[in-house]
Amino acid sequence: MTHAIPRHLFPAATRRQFLAGTAALGTLSLLPVVAWAQDGRLNVRAYLEPDDYDPLDASGFLEELLYGCIYRKLIQYVPGDEWDWQLDLAESIEQTSPTTIEFRLKEGQMWSDGFGEITAEDVKFSLDRHMVEENNSRIKPDLGTFTHVEVTGTHTGIIHMERPFAPMWTIALPYLAGTIICKEAVEAAGGKITTAIPPAVCGPYRVVEHRLGERWVLERNPDFSGEPADFERVDLIVIVDEAAAEIAREAGDVDFTAIGPASVARLQDSPPEGMQLSVHPALFYTWVGLNMEHPKFEDERVRRAIMHAIDVPSILQAAYFDVAEPATGIIAPGLIGHRPETMIPPQADFARARELLDEAGVDTLQINIDVLNNVTHTTAAQVMQAMMAQAGIELNITVHEGGSFWSLGVAADGDRWQDLELTIKQFSMTPDPYYATAWFVTDQIGDWNWEQFSNEEFDRLHEEALSETDPDRRDEMYRRMQDLMEESGAYRFITHGVTANLYADSIVPATRPDGLPLVQFFRRA
Amino acid sequence: MLRYTFQRIVLALAIVFFAISALYTVMITLPGDPTTVLLGPRATAEIRADFRERMGLDNPVYVQIAQFWGRILTGDMGTDFNRNRPVAEAVLNALPHTMALVFGAIFWSATLGILLGAFSADNRGSWLDRISGVLSVAFIAAPSFVVALYSLLVFSVWLRWFPTIGAGEPGDIMSRLYHLALPSFAIGLAWVGYVARIVRASMLEALGENYIRTARAFGLPRRTVIYNYALRVAILPAVQVLGVGIGGMLSSAVFAEIVFSRPGLGSLIYDSVSGRNYPVVMGSMLVAIGFFVTCALIADLINAALDPRHRSKA
Numbered sequence: 001m002t003h004a005i006p007r008h009l010f011p012a013a014t015r016r017q018f019l020a021g022t023a024a025l026g027t028l029s030l031l032p033v034v035a036w037a038q039d040g041r042l043n044v045r046a047y048l049e050p051d052d053y054d055p056l057d058a059s060g061f062l063e064e065l066l067y068g069c070i071y072r073k074l075i076q077y078v079p080g081d082e083w084d085w086q087l088d089l090a091e092s093i094e095q096t097s098p099t100t101i102e103f104r105l106k107e108g109q110m111w112s113d114g115f116g117e118i119t120a121e122d123v124k125f126s127l128d129r130h131m132v133e134e135n136n137s138r139i140k141p142d143l144g145t146f147t148h149v150e151v152t153g154t155h156t157g158i159i160h161m162e163r164p165f166a167p168m169w170t171i172a173l174p175y176l177a178g179t180i181i182c183k184e185a186v187e188a189a190g191g192k193i194t195t196a197i198p199p200a201v202c203g204p205y206r207v208v209e210h211r212l213g214e215r216w217v218l219e220r221n222p223d224f225s226g227e228p229a230d231f232e233r234v235d236l237i238v239i240v241d242e243a244a245a246e247i248a249r250e251a252g253d254v255d256f257t258a259i260g261p262a263s264v265a266r267l268q269d270s271p272p273e274g275m276q277l278s279v280h281p282a283l284f285y286t287w288v289g290l291n292m293e294h295p296k297f298e299d300e301r302v303r304r305a306i307m308h309a310i311d312v313p314s315i316l317q318a319a320y321f322d323v324a325e326p327a328t329g330i331i332a333p334g335l336i337g338h339r340p341e342t343m344i345p346p347q348a349d350f351a352r353a354r355e356l357l358d359e360a361g362v363d364t365l366q367i368n369i370d371v372l373n374n375v376t377h378t379t380a381a382q383v384m385q386a387m388m389a390q391a392g393i394e395l396n397i398t399v400h401e402g403g404s405f406w407s408l409g410v411a412a413d414g415d416r417w418q419d420l421e422l423t424i425k426q427f428s429m430t431p432d433p434y435y436a437t438a439w440f441v442t443d444q445i446g447d448w449n450w451e452q453f454s455n456e457e458f459d460r461l462h463e464e465a466l467s468e469t470d471p472d473r474r475d476e477m478y479r480r481m482q483d484l485m486e487e488s489g490a491y492r493f494i495t496h497g498v499t500a501n502l503y504a505d506s507i508v509p510a511t512r513p514d515g516l517p518l519v520q521f522f523r524r525a
Numbered sequence: 526m527l528r529y530t531f532q533r534i535v536l537a538l539a540i541v542f543f544a545i546s547a548l549y550t551v552m553i554t555l556p557g558d559p560t561t562v563l564l565g566p567r568a569t570a571e572i573r574a575d576f577r578e579r580m581g582l583d584n585p586v587y588v589q590i591a592q593f594w595g596r597i598l599t600g601d602m603g604t605d606f607n608r609n610r611p612v613a614e615a616v617l618n619a620l621p622h623t624m625a626l627v628f629g630a631i632f633w634s635a636t637l638g639i640l641l642g643a644f645s646a647d648n649r650g651s652w653l654d655r656i657s658g659v660l661s662v663a664f665i666a667a668p669s670f671v672v673a674l675y676s677l678l679v680f681s682v683w684l685r686w687f688p689t690i691g692a693g694e695p696g697d698i699m700s701r702l703y704h705l706a707l708p709s710f711a712i713g714l715a716w717v718g719y720v721a722r723i724v725r726a727s728m729l730e731a732l733g734e735n736y737i738r739t740a741r742a743f744g745l746p747r748r749t750v751i752y753n754y755a756l757r758v759a760i761l762p763a764v765q766v767l768g769v770g771i772g773g774m775l776s777s778a779v780f781a782e783i784v785f786s787r788p789g790l791g792s793l794i795y796d797s798v799s800g801r802n803y804p805v806v807m808g809s810m811l812v813a814i815g816f817f818v819t820c821a822l823i824a825d826l827i828n829a830a831l832d833p834r835h836r837s838k839a
Contacts, residue, residue, distance in 0.1 A: 214692060245786075407556060
């Protein structure tokens with residue numbers, strides 16, 4: 001038997017053949033690069049897939065990313081660093097009384113696919129259908145005290161409310177619930193948009209194809225009445241994993257993606273060639289909540305001891321890589337109701353925590369914390385576990401996958417909500433403070449108020465602030481509500497986090513102040 | 526052979542039935558209310574109650590399982606909780622992507638594994654054989670998601686040879702294959718190691734057989750003896766391993782589909798489990814288990830056809 005390399009597996013090649021092969025391989029390696037460099041195409045990452053094109057089924061920004069491209073509203077958010085709105089379909093719009101808003105549509109704004117001009121009837125149809133019980137609108141609460149739209153002319157109408165509703169200008173009209181759809185097209189489709197392609201659109205782009213589980217392919221809408229979109233084609237690509245999205249950006253397969261805090265520090269120091277990084281203060285809020293009704297936490301001193309034993313800066317350092325600021329409440333900076341500081345400083349005070357436990361007659365406290373199985377929250381829990389031991393508090397961590405975690409405090413899903421002790425939660429947010437406080441009223445116990453926090457003054461202020469139109473007075477009310485939350489000893493506010501976007505320098509992205517993309521306003525550099 | 530085939534088919538059907546029923550029970554009893562997870566925080570109590578009633582979630586578990594099988598027998602996989610569309614539509618849309626991924630992985634593992642195994646056996650005891658052994662074990666030990674991430678970094682980010690995401694343009698076979706190459710390689714690499722070790726071992730065994738000695742004695746060329754006679758017998762165990770390994774490849778497909786952002790059964794199941802979208806989970810699992818059992822069945826039948834000893838054992 002011979003040990004020589006067999007000739008039949010590795011045939012001999014001449015130098016000329018070798019050079020030719022190398023050249024061919026080199027040319028081949030260029031092909032994908034050429035294929036990627038396509039002008040007029042924009043690839044944007046979507047982190048999950050919206051259900052359909054009907055605002056009735058919308059639940060959050062996932063849908064807004066798509067709807068913003070294909071539909072329009074009376075008013076829209078202004079891209080930039082400050083929360084504000086601008087006219088979109090409306091030529092004029094104003095609050096004519098505490099419960100009425102009058103609008104006039106721009107003339108000559110068209111639907112696609114021959115559905116004619118956008119009229120006040122379309123506005124009435126789009127908003128009123130959320131109030132119809134059988135339609136099961138998931139975003140009906142966003143419209144608050146809205147009752148109906150009165151059509152006063154082809155292009156004019158009046159929005160009626162039962163009581164004044166301040167978030168009408170910050171959430172209802174410029175966000176999901178304010179999306180205008182085509183009455184004629186939707187009625188022809190049976191009253192709901194369940195088709196693979198929406199029957200009529202009016203935004204700068206239209207849907208060409210939905211590749212289920214992969215992407216939406218949009219192209220410039222030739223019937224769009226505004227300034228034509230800058231890109232011929234926009235792909236909204238579903239990339240669930242943050243690391244995969246970052247790799248896709250680095251490989252040039254997506255032009256715009258959000259990235260996790262872990263990458264921010266690295267990319268800030270050395271951004272990859274041809275890429276830009278932007279970091280924005282986010283709106284969501286993360287906090288450690290404590291179930292006030294649990295027997296272990298009946299004594300307020302025990303609750304306060306736990307709050308003093310949580311070191312927020314350490315959590316931010318380990319879990320958020322020091323790119324996020326400590327939160328002072330549930331309302332982010334830049335919004336009405338934001339508090340400048342917390343009552344208990346973000347730094348832990350273990351001596352004070354120990355003192356409070358001693359006063360309550362507790363020697364060793366063993367408690368449990370339930371967290372979602374993502375790296376940020378499990379790291380935060382591990383930091384807490386290590387730090388709280390210094391105050392004599394033994395923390396056990398229970399990790400859950402999403403489906404299980406988000407039902408923990410829900411009474412309809414068994415008795416687990418009563419046995420909860422501590423949880424780390426993160427809620428999404430819109431640019432109006434009512435959206436944050438809504439989850440902590442007494443009525444929400446058994447649903448989303450997992451702390452079982454119940455305070456009459458809080459509930460009353462929440463209701464009053466909805467109708468309060470004086471911004472200063474509203475600001476004061478929401479600050480007071482967060483004070484009440486903190487005084488209860490059931491909340492330790494962690495952070496609002498950041499939104500970090502990595503994008504190609506061949507585009508000029510447009511984002512809301514919280515960094516979420518408004519793709520309809522993206523331009524080429 | 527007919528009797529053997531019949532026995533295997535009955536066994537396959539029984540496996541599918543019990544696996545799916547057990548999975549359904551586990552799924553339903555998992556903590557996590559689908560109405561909370563699916564409808565989001567802003568859904569009112571009335572909307573949730575209506576949803577539960579429409580989807581039959583108020584019924585006891587055994588009733589839900591019976592209803593599920595009843596629907597399956599009439600060819601109905603149920604309705605997607607989220608999109609209010611037939612589950613079959615979602616599953617049939619995802620299935621070709623996963624099948625392509627798994628068959629792509631089989632292609633890589635069979636091609637590279639057999640070559641590596643045959644090469645090792647042919648060079649038994651040499652340093653090339655030892656390197657091949659180390660490589661095979663390394664391939665087996667490397668988790669698919671690690672291979673996937675490093676493949677992306679090397680072949681997509683650094684070299685820019687392959688795309689990082691998607692399944693390619695519909696209707697363009699070259700684009701599809703181009704997008705398939707890297708994810709299928711990531712899944713198939715571990716099986717290259719298995720196949721190489723199995724082919725090497727069985728080829729060494731075959732090389733010691735009398736008919737090989739006879740062939741050599743007749744003066745047949747060495748290449749003909751090894752690759753026409755010995756390898757033909759040596760790849761049989763590899764076929765069986767790959768048949769059973771499809772289950773493992775399907776599991777790896779979940780990671781590959783997420784990392785490469787490809788549509789497919791894996792990502793469909795992952796999303797549906799997180800969202801407690803029971804009908805889609807069960808529809809996808811039914812097809813995935815059916816696919817696995819069918820592949821294992823085909824591998825068994827091929828083996829039985831090629832080697833009569835298998836039939837007689839049964």
